[in-house]
Amino acid sequence: MDEATIRVGGEDRIDLPIIEGTEGEQALDIGNLRRDTGLVTLDRGYGNTAETVSAVTFIDGEEGILRYRGYPVDQLVRESSFLEAALLLDRGELPSRAELDRYEEEIGRHAALPDGIASVLESFPAGAHPMQKLAAAVILLRPYLPEAGDPTDTESARLGAVHLMAKTAALAAWSYRSGADRIYTEPRPDLGYAANFLNMMFNPGDGAYELNPAHIRAMEALLVLHADHGQNLSTSAVRLVGSSQADLFSAVSAGILGLSGPLHGGANQRVIEMLEAILADGGDTRRYLDRAKDRNDPFRLMGFGHRVYRNFDPRSDLIKHHARSLLHEQDDPLLDLALQLEQEALADDFFIRRRIYPNVDYYSGILYRALGFPSEQFTVLFAIGRLPGWLAQWREMISDPQVRIKRPRQIYTGYPRRDYIPIDKR
Numbered sequence: 001m002d003e004a005t006i007r008v009g010g011e012d013r014i015d016l017p018i019i020e021g022t023e024g025e026q027a028l029d030i031g032n033l034r035r036d037t038g039l040v041t042l043d044r045g046y047g048n049t050a051e052t053v054s055a056v057t058f059i060d061g062e063e064g065i066l067r068y069r070g071y072p073v074d075q076l077v078r079e080s081s082f083l084e085a086a087l088l089l090d091r092g093e094l095p096s097r098a099e100l101d102r103y104e105e106e107i108g109r110h111a112a113l114p115d116g117i118a119s120v121l122e123s124f125p126a127g128a129h130p131m132q133k134l135a136a137a138v139i140l141l142r143p144y145l146p147e148a149g150d151p152t153d154t155e156s157a158r159l160g161a162v163h164l165m166a167k168t169a170a171l172a173a174w175s176y177r178s179g180a181d182r183i184y185t186e187p188r189p190d191l192g193y194a195a196n197f198l199n200m201m202f203n204p205g206d207g208a209y210e211l212n213p214a215h216i217r218a219m220e221a222l223l224v225l226h227a228d229h230g231q232n233l234s235t236s237a238v239r240l241v242g243s244s245q246a247d248l249f250s251a252v253s254a255g256i257l258g259l260s261g262p263l264h265g266g267a268n269q270r271v272i273e274m275l276e277a278i279l280a281d282g283g284d285t286r287r288y289l290d291r292a293k294d295r296n297d298p299f300r301l302m303g304f305g306h307r308v309y310r311n312f313d314p315r316s317d318l319i320k321h322h323a324r325s326l327l328h329e330q331d332d333p334l335l336d337l338a339l340q341l342e343q344e345a346l347a348d349d350f351f352i353r354r355r356i357y358p359n360v361d362y363y364s365g366i367l368y369r370a371l372g373f374p375s376e377q378f379t380v381l382f383a384i385g386r387l388p389g390w391l392a393q394w395r396e397m398i399s400d401p402q403v404r405i406k407r408p409r410q411i412y413t414g415y416p417r418r419d420y421i422p423i424d425k426r
């Protein structure tokens, strides 16, 4: 094992082991740093910190590489169904036909939602965001399924993951319809994952609804594309909460809430709102690019930039391809505007120097919109897609004998000790 030596103060030197991942990534293992030196590290936003080792997903931000369990994401988007990709993420290997059949059967068996869920969803005030409803609905499953999601019991943990894979799409669709038409279409797992979800979202129950095969393909591809992304914020939230041995439903709910923010999964909704605002304002993309570059203006180009990808986000190109092929016969002013804005930003020195490129959220909203989803629902689609990653990462964590409760340290910068002042003396 390689080592790095650091010198702390005068002549004290300590050796830190360097560990190496299978793709050559290297990390200083500082596990004994505080014990040996009294020092901790300060790393705002974790830009330099690997919190765990993980065998689930490999990302190389410099090269624009994303692989699930070693398989390039573009191959999986082309060849794999969402449930197959979920099983791959969970178990580490592509399933055999029989294994996939068994999994699909089990997911189908657990697809129905408990009685009473719809009325709870309807009790939310009008205007509640679908992500709030989804997080609450996932938590609500726990009392209905006390036998599932216990991290200290392997079978209960596995069963919890199956229930969440089986029920989350229905929870998402019913959350939406509880605020829309209050029609609750029962799950039809026999249709396939994406088709069943579209059916639950949009079937008005009048017998006239027909699923569009191009929409099913695009939906399935979008789900596979979002299925995991290493230790991003929402996955880290799942691991963080899960490290306290809270149940799986609580951990996933934390992931959903983490994903909802505009700098994470919430960006896809903001992209469409931004494009609509630019269009309504006359379509002057240059003015908005100038605003994004102005340090005194809070406006940012939503759907641009990424902590990890610094050359391109491979997911963005795949989504752009699907958006273009789905919309090739339609005139979509929003897609045209998005393409123009992208072109101008990529030629602009500000974005070139900071290596800011379109991310997964830039074109996904355009595609979701073309599939008929309202913009408030976009981040929910991201959540459904990301669920297999949360589950696989949670299961990896709870089976890791070295895992500890996560407890970052801090560098205190407040007042030194001082004495209490009675209220009449202040």
Ligand SMILES: CC(C)(COP(=O)(O)OP(=O)(O)OC[C@H]1O[C@@H](n2cnc3c(N)ncnc32)[C@H](O)[C@@H]1OP(=O)(O)O)[C@@H](O)C(=O)NCCC(=O)NCCS
Binding pocket: 045, 262, 263, 264, 265, 267, 292, 293, 299, 300, 301, 302, 303, 304, 305, 306, 307, 308, 354, 356, 359, 360, 361
């Ligand atoms: C994704 C994001 C949060 C990454 O943040 P980060 O790694 O902390 O990067 P920073 O915010 O420090 O950005 C680095 C520089 O690029 C600028 N920048 C980054 N993204 C930008 C954007 N979308 N528009 C305008 N400027 C941007 C920052 O202002 C900063 O400029 P400075 O060096 O002059 O201060 C950030 O790029 C962002 O806010 N993007 C828009 C939201 C989005 O699309 N999120 C979805 C992510 S998948």
